[in-house]
Amino acid sequence: MKKLWQRYCERKTSVVGLVLLVLITVVALIAPWIAPHQPWDIVGTPFLPPFEDSAHLLGTDTLGRDIFSGIVHGTRISLTIGLVCMIATVILGLALGAVAGYYGKWIDDVLMRSTEFFQVLPNFVFVVVLVAIFRPSIGSIFLAIVIVSWPPVARLVRSEFLSLRSREFVEAAVAVGHTNRWIIFKEILPNALSPIVAMSSLMVASSILLESAVSFLGLGDPNLMTWGYMIGTGRTVIRGAWWMSVLPGVALVSTILIINVVGEGLGRAWNPRLSNGAAR
């Protein structure tokens, strides 16, 4: 574990990314205390540009709501969605992929055919349909994202398990009479983790993007101020009041970028051979 940390710190970009990610997380945690206003409250003149009024540093939107407060509160939603969806997706994908890859035969066939069923549908359209069916709420968005995101994870885990299960050390474990559960968790899983870690950071980013896109279309949870919603409402007036959509957009893009940087750093630290090859 210590070595992992050391290797992670060897790359400056990764360290900067991590510091920024921690900063964003802190903002998300203490959002109600640092946001000067409630995100939905109409607190000032509408259409106030940024940096003109010190009370509304990033300006106000079409209804006079404080944009800075909106972005800060949006951080909460985005990070929560990203994290929770990632965890749920990885658990689901891991379970199904491991079973398919380890047991093979008909279980594998059934599971892989069902991932194909999910993968032929365009992700975003599928999410929108699901949210529309369930009625828009944070819970239904979360569920929809997990439903469309697990197949790639399952396929990745399956392929890792497939190649690892025929390794000799796994055969040795079978030979001393270990149970399937032991072999899956103690022998194979630790060796399959590095690509899964790399992929899960991508899952965080893509979940945040999916949620923003849904909110952008106005299908988001009507009670939550999210970046996607802000961009969506600001879009109609973008020529006159660019800041309403651009500022939350900047927040969204930089968060995604930072998560990707951290994810790549983690992946490299986990798999030192890969980073040596890339350095050349």
Add this chain to the structure above:
Amino acid sequence: MSNTLIEIKNLSIALPKGLDREFAVRDVSLTVDRNEIVCVVGESGSGKSVTAQMLMGLLPPTLPLVSGTASFKGVNLATLTERERRALRGDRMSLIFQEPLSALNPVMTVGEQIAEVFRYHRDDTQDVRKKVIELLAAVRLPNPEAAYDSYPFRMSGGQRQRVVIAIALALQPDLLIADEPTTALDVTTQAQILELIRTLQRERQMGVMFITHDFGVVADIADKVVVMRHGEIVERGAASEVLGNPQHGYTRALIAAVPRRREHSLSEVARGEPPVLRVRGMRKVYRTGGGLFKRATEVVAVNDMDLDLQPGETLGIVGESGSGKSTAGRCIMRLIEPDAGRIEIAGQDTSGLGVHAMKPHRHLVQMVFQDPYASLNPRRQVGEILCSGMINNGMAQADAERRARELLELVGLTTSAFNRYPHEFSGGQRQRIGIARALALKPRLLIADEPVSALDVSIQAQILTLLRELREQFGLSMVFITHDLRVASQICDRIAVMQRGVVVEQGATEDIFDSPQHPYTQTLIAAMPGRLSPLAVL
């Protein structure tokens, strides 16, 4: 015109910092003349391949040339531009790699790949097809016309290596560098390829720099020998001198370590007792492809195999790749489910048992694996690896740890290995850990699947000695699976020769060697490298 093709003077090549030594190659001088085969011999890490890469201009940037010169026909290779070098490569000097599968482009026909050499180096593109077909005939490929339009994946390993040789020889180079060209091949194929290289070299008066780790191969092919160790040359000379009267201790050790037929006292076999292993009619068929509407293709990996093994006895299963020997071992272990047959272990038929019913019998048979790098879980410490099996079979944690330490000492490692990870050990040490793991459950039968084929010759000898000692100490029976008859002769009481899933001959080791009955066994024995040579210690 001078006859010297390659002249290397005081060549030193650095290794990246932080490795166990400073130089990959240090102060190496050697020459290769026209019409001779110079064998560069050494174990892994001796710098022999780096020297060849340097000559071809294929050194990775992490290995800079520090001092010394290498010249080809009087031209200093280091001063050449990339363009001049390219003109030389493939035309005047060419290289054959170890692994013929990865050396060929899988999506291009064999003929096109050879024709490419002509098109690149020579402007005349007339009759290229005819020239290529002549070449394919020259490397003794059956039906060269058809081979031209064939793809590499349709060919066997030996045929692919012939194609690689054809590419290398297309433009009649003066120098051929062969980097372990037969290591990835079966013995019979190896013998053919060596013969081919030798013949072509004579016909074309080439100089050949032949890199190998196997003194048996050296004995078959070399005119001159250069022995390398840790990047330095320790001995050089004419083949007959070096092989017949080696001066340096390392050379002697290497020659002595060549597996060769050795008369050894037979293991003490307890005749009266019931057999440890009794296999009757074991059969395993692999099905590939196929689906709802298509019938699967079937490959019979093991066909009606019968084996008997007395307590204390060692049976060798010998065969080339694809002969089904590993499948047979894994069926006995029940790592693979056989399709038919009885497998009795210490009198108990295990063939029909389910996972849970099998568990109490598992510890009786343990396995030593081929690849020391794949057989230990890289994420677990050696101690955990050894203990997990014992704890799983009901031993207390403390007892298991104590026994694990004993086992480490038993296989010749220190107990400090306990808390270390597999990647901290060399291949030979890992194999010792693998053996310790197999012994942890006090098995009666050990199945060793090519346990030494991934190791350097000197390490091979140590591991074989260890296995022999342990066998005597614990009265183990052993099934020893190998492709190498020389290795088998050192440790086996009886040998079963397998070909395409069938045991074609079975008998005492001496009988197999002295009077092989089956033609396939005779071919195998005739193909053993170094059989007819003046090896000093033979």
